[in-house]
Amino acid sequence: xxxxxxxxxxxxxxxxxxxxxxxxxxxxxxxxxxxxxxxxxxxxxxxxxxxxxxxxxxxxxxxxxxxxxxxxxxxxxxxxxxxxxxxxxxxxxxxxxxxxxxxxxxxxxxxxxxxxxxxxxxxxxxxxxxxxxxxxxxxxxxxxxxxxxxxxxxxxxxxxxxxxxxxxxxxxxxxxxxxxxxxxxxxxxxxxxxxxxxxxxxxxxxxxxxxxxxxxxxxxxxxxxxxxxxxxxxxxxxxxxxxxxxxxxxxxxxxxxxxxxxxxxxxxxxxxxxxxxxxxxxxxxxxxxxxxxxxxxxxxxxxxxxxxxxxxxxxxxxxxxxxx
Ligand code: AN0
Ligand code: CP
Numbered sequence: 569x570x571x572x573x574x575x576x577x578x579x580x581x582x583x584x585x586x587x588x589x590x591x592x593x594x595x596x597x598x599x600x601x602x603x604x605x606x607x608x609x610x611x612x613x614x615x616x617x618x619x620x621x622x623x624x625x626x627x628x629x630x631x632x633x634x635x636x637x638x639x640x641x642x643x644x645x646x647x648x649x650x651x652x653x654x655x656x657x658x659x660x661x662x663x664x665x666x667x668x669x670x671x672x673x674x675x676x677x678x679x680x681x682x683x684x685x686x687x688x689x690x691x692x693x694x695x696x697x698x699x700x701x702x703x704x705x706x707x708x709x710x711x712x713x714x715x716x717x718x719x720x721x722x723x724x725x726x727x728x729x730x731x732x733x734x735x736x737x738x739x740x741x742x743x744x745x746x747x748x749x750x751x752x753x754x755x756x757x758x759x760x761x762x763x764x765x766x767x768x769x770x771x772x773x774x775x776x777x778x779x780x781x782x783x784x785x786x787x788x789x790x791x792x793x794x795x796x797x798x799x800x801x802x803x804x805x806x807x808x809x810x811x812x813x814x815x816x817x818x819x820x821x822x823x824x825x826x827x828x829x830x831x832x833x834x835x836x837x838x839x840x841x842x843x844x845x846x847x848x849x850x851x852x853x854x855x856x857x858x859x860x861x862x863x864x865x866x867x868x869x870x871x872x873x874x875x876x877x878x879x880x881x882x883x884x885x886x887x888x889x890x891x892x
Contacts, residue, residue, distance in 0.1 A: 569887040571699060572707035573692075573714055575756075575763045581723075584883060588724050591882045595628045601889040602631030608672035609635045609709065612679040612694075617850060617877050618709045618717065622676055625881035629889060634672065647694060661697055669702035674888050678709040681750040683819030686811050689713060690779065705888045710752050713779075718849050719756035720880035723764055725873040726801055729845050735767050736800035737842070741792060742772035743857040744828040745806035748819050753849050754807050755782040762786060771795035773831070775822045777812045792831060799841040804833045804848050804857050825856070834859040838867075845869045 571577055578584040607626040611619065619635065626633045636642060643659040653660065669675065679694040689712035698706045708714055730736050738761055740754060754770075759782050761768040769787045770778070777788070789795040796802065811818025832855065838844060846858065846868045854860055863870060 569884070569891055570705045572705075572716055572884045572888070573695070573711070574716065575719070575760050577716070578720070578883075578887075581763055584720070585724065585727055587886075588720075588876075588879050588883050591886070592879050595625075595878070595882060598886055598889075599628075599630035601886060602626065602629035604632075605630075605674070605889060605892070606632045606634060606672040607674050607676065607885065608668055609633065609676045610668065610678070611635070611637050611709075612639065612677075613710070615678060615709070617874050618678060621874075621877035622709060622717070622881045622885075624878050625885055628878070628882055629885055631674075631885070631889075636668070647697075661694070662701065665698055665701040666703065669704045672704060673892060674707070674885065675702050675704045676707045676709045677711070679711055681712040681752065681819070683748060683808070686815055686818040705891070707884055707888065710750075712750065713752055713782075714756045714759070715752040715849070716756050716760075717877060717880050717884065718753055719760035720883070721873060721876040722757055722803065722847060722849070723760050724876045724879055725847065725869055726764075726766070726845070728872070728876075729869060730800065732800065735765050737769065737798055738766045738801045738803065739769045739771060739795050739799040739841075739844075740803040740805065741770075741795065741831070741833065741837075742776050743804045743806050743831050743833055744825040745821070745853060745856055746825050748808040748821055749806050751778060751807045751810050754778055754805050757803055757805070758783045758786055766801075769795050769799075772807075773823070773828065775809060775813070775817070776807065778807070778810050779812055793837060793840060796837045796844075797840050799844045802833060802838070802841060802844045802846050804846070804852075806857060829856075832856060832859060833862055835861055838862055838865075843867060847873050850874055 646657040
């Protein structure tokens, strides 16, 4: 594997899930694969889980790990080609990327949506440059539009929890948040659920329609209570306006969140589900996205979900090491 961005990069999903189970059974059985190999993890944005779980996964595989927080101690990077660099940016991404590539065997990059240009974000302008100029396999640790390590961990968690014989009903719900958040997590979750053996429903207020490249084929239900009926899993997440119908609204919070608080996931909505498991990628703002009692309930899966980030990262790194 040279790139990990989309669900299709994993090939057959059943095989990938079986591999995840095998990693979980003994996560240290491939230590030889990573010997004298270096993973470089580059963060343009904050992280707790991605940073720790990916480092842990690389160490499980016997790799060396270097982590760089670009905004803490590195030179400020220019990302636009052609600008006269007379401002506060000392180095260009076009030199920085091949230099970083020269110190490692595999690169992971976190670079969130910037909300300056929908086109730049949705074309993955930053990550595409890493793919083009690093000379290394690149895995996405949440880019402008996707968070595949998260979605893979989410699917592993759902598979582990699901005890039924038929396909579970999985509902992804928008929930209120005071700030503009990217669409990477819901985009990837939708992409992965549509590829998995589940019935997938998305619910959100009008105006938050996700990009068809990720949700094409999903059932959209604007009535949240109706969407929750009989759900086996509830996946909550806020996202800002994807700008599908009104590009000028891209990245905006469309309504004062005080007026949207009935979208916060509480026992009221969970009561109409099939004792649904509750998922959120974390970090989560309690009593905005989900109430204390729901996130603390026995059906809250957020901690095992976060723990599975180590497993999804290990499968991806293992496959990249195997194809070096
Ligand atoms: C980020 C987001 O919503 O994309 C990261 C989630 C994993 N969340 C925040 O910035 C709070
Ligand atoms: N879920 C997730 O990616 O968390 P971090 O932002 O803390 O890495």
